[in-house]
Amino acid sequence: MLIPFYTTAQDKKITTYHLSEVTISHDTIPSENYLLSVDDYMNQRNDLQVVKRGGFAFEPIIEGFTDGQIAVSIDGMRVFGACTDKMDPATSYLEPVNLKKLSVLKENESQMYGTALGGTIMAEMRYPDLSKSLEVGVQTAYSSNSNGFDGNLYVEKTISDQWGIRYSGAYRKHDSYTDGNNELVKYTQYEKMNHTLTSTYKLSTTEKLTALLMYDHGMDIGYPALNMDVGSAKALMGNIGYTKHYDKGFINHLEAKVYYNDIKHVMDDSKRENVAIRMDMPGLSQTLGAWVSVNRKTNNHKLTLKGDFYSNHLFADMTMYSPSGGVNMYMLTWGDIRRNSFATNFQDEWKLDPRLTLLTNLRLEWASTNLQNELGRKQLETMNYFIDGPRSDLSGSFSALFKYKLNSSIESKFGISYTSRMPSASELYGFYLFNANDRFDYLGTPDLKNEKVISFDFTLRYHQENWQIGARGRASFIKDYIVGVVNENYDSMTSGALGVKTYQNVEGATSTHFEVFAGVAFSKQLNYNLNLVHENGYIDALHSPMPYQRPLTIKNKLSYQLQKLTSSFYYEYSVGMQSPSEALGEQKTDPYHLVNVDFSYPVKLKNSRLYLELGVHNLLNSYYIDPFSWNGIPNSGRNIKTSIRFII
Template structure:
């Protein structure tokens, strides 16, 4: 009954209210690091790749990075925390990938021309994305608008690149009036294998991707409206050069219906209710790989239904309250079909058909005590029910003594944020405690091959929940033309989930190094900081600098894997009237703190130079924008520490894009 109840009554609030009707004094999520992805090309100050790859756009958020397994679908990393410890949503909707190898993060099922922003909750705000994971990441899509007079606008873009980094065609059309708004967008991208800095072709880095999105709004009254959304995303022939298999197809269907109302009273209250669903299909295959010991197919699927309700209002002039309820039902599966030569095919369920039902609620109070001091206190709780529905999967896992792998979990999170903004410095101190339920792979995974360390991984239904304790501080200072910021942090995680080698088990994957079970370590911690500076030298010339550093290890003093080294980005920009120029340098130090048990080795540092030039032309009342981007100007042979398999990145490359706005 619980499952049916959740599916039928799933109801919470837009994490980022991307609607033109939001009043300046209305309640919104605060303290988020957000990067805006402008559709207007005259405002775009990003590289060509960032315009078209959400993964690279995420890297612009302070504290964020990404893991590359190929030239497609980068896995987000935030302050050293990978996808297992992140709650990633799209407009507040929960979406779960259908790939056991994490080839399809949520970011892979959208395109940047239908994104308005990407926000990361670094501390207490991670709960605003519907979970109690240490970090929350929300992708906000562009919405239709209401206007007094009917308007019809649109954009188009076409880009050509060399060195296999991808061509793109994209566009959007918007119609708006006082009662109805509609936005339709589409994009197509493709890429051929690129060459590295030594001129060698990096095989299996090609892909093709089609994305279509529609958003419609209808005004019921002056202060309420309904909104419908649909996204179709199809990708095919996707190479993953760092993995033993590629992807023949990845499909996403995402849809939602929501109701919004602003109550015209002194409390300035806002209500949003949304119901949503999504269907993900993902098929891995190795038919294009040479010298395959045994051909296999690995299809997978994920279906999610959910919803949320959110209500917020002012309590007098100094306090704001937000309450939220949300829930979801997720069903996932993944199979492996093996085809031995001259033998009967074999079958295995790498993700036995399993369901996760989750629902939760939260309350947040923001109080402005003085003009310079405000606090935010919050609490959230989630209930999860995990069930293995496959009889075949139950038989598989019973081999290891797990007779009843179903489990129920109740998680709690809470925290306090103090913001003090005197005339000299702005300070923010965040404290949070949270719990994380293990993922489907960590609970029920069955011989999941990890190409980084060469081990098969086994799930463990008896894993304890992780307990995370977070402390972060941010200091900002603004002079007339200079802005400075510093943000140190620490994550301390009890019962840290990690793969531990079991020497008594035989490997399933041909040529594998062994088998690991997910186990709880006593603890692990990640600490580090971000620092940035901006200097506006003249009205036209500015300099930007960003630096980030991470240090992490477990209770045995062993470095945690997938921790990026010290990195610095330096950018000089010139903007005047219709012209824009940029010179950028990406710098990474050596990474000598590695985890060889996870297959890591030491990584050399690098310095990469990039440049961009852009010109906007007026064509009547319309705009034509021409942009040129050149990257890796010195044709450097390099790879990042978070690039699996030490696969080199592209050598000298670039793109020419032409955009039109009417």
């Protein structure tokens, strides 16, 4: 009696089920309704977890894998945050009003966008589809808890049969929120704006050009879990794409893109009280890239070949203002780190027989990584590392997934994959990067080896016309796991830090993921979905659980359509973090219950539509701490959000 509102399939970009009248695409951003921020949207998903350091810029986690272990692709672009403290994950520069889809890709599919152990987050931007001459949408919302304003606007115009443009903009401003005890959680405020222009130009019936230009600016962003906030986070991204379909010929589809993105991130502690030392910490990330992909379909095969290149440059430094009137201090934390990467990816979906399909994927990536700044190199000499040129890494993955349809009701999948990923820039060359979660300064290790993982994945799904139930499990065995290990010979640099950790390869770590999903459509108006997840992981060398393993969490969603009124009731229960990775800064959290209700009511107007929306999130005003929240920062208490949406 259950219908999934979500599942995590291995081999689908868009997890969509067609059950009776119910069609729910988990990855597709709700059309025209951009009330949620990307953070909210990621937080509500079942196939993604987030790390919260405050009220903004949540860091995505895929089944316990994070940072260098996952890849982020924004409209086909590799994007790397510019903050050494991970305060600006690439997703923080997105707005739902710009997005068509936000997908979480795992195993086979994920490798198309980067060599990633855990998966890939792929954001597809919204382009004009030339189907409407003009559409304008405006939405404003008010949040009671944070005295917050959210507004967005989009204009989509078809200029000719061949050419269309779309502008979208968003602005958000929120004060600090209060928690479930009605206590103000200081430094959770944020403000941001986003402007995006996309265009489609049809060269012919089979060819088109696309272009994107996006500017995002975050301001006065608080991070209560850290020592500093963010004064400014600016991102400028642009790309030009080309697509061609071939009705005949050896290949069926060709797609190519060139892109560039530039991110400037400035940390700020000017609003903090009682800081040990005032600091400026700017960071810069610039990425230039291009890729081309071709597809070929035969009777039994779907072949994809992709080649991509990117060049990423990272720079970050710190100026520390002596509180005692002494000389100011300066150091580089990312000393002009340049990574040039070339990768090729081959994928084949082979229909072995009507019931059995084999999906294979092979990716090879070669990268050159260099610490270019002479000062940065001299700093590393203090650790007895003498860098005189770039290092080369070969990484990649191989995966095979069998999909077997036992009968019309039972489907199963079994996959195995091997992935070897190169160390990230911070893991190689980071210099005294303070991690506010475990309160250690982190030092990179330039001679790290690749981290390797073998994963086994199994899914079983049983479905009938109006309901389905299924389960999925994954086990990963990691070799040369990269983790910070305490180095007692080194003094910490950050005031209040507990010591220094250096990134090291440790012999073994394992992680498992298990979930049950189910859903039922009681009627055309009423449906219910359930998702239960539990994860586990252990690092042998540290005798510690792996971080970011999701404790048992159950999510329920009941949706009901009463005439024109759409309503949904959401209930989440988590046992809380019971086995924290204390060695890496996690702490126990209590179980919690979370209830959200949402209503939407359309008002019919002449030649336009008006929607009135109301949401009450954390209806019970529960005081709770997200299991992955840094330093026990509590979540927002009850928030009443009202919205008006107007579309012409």
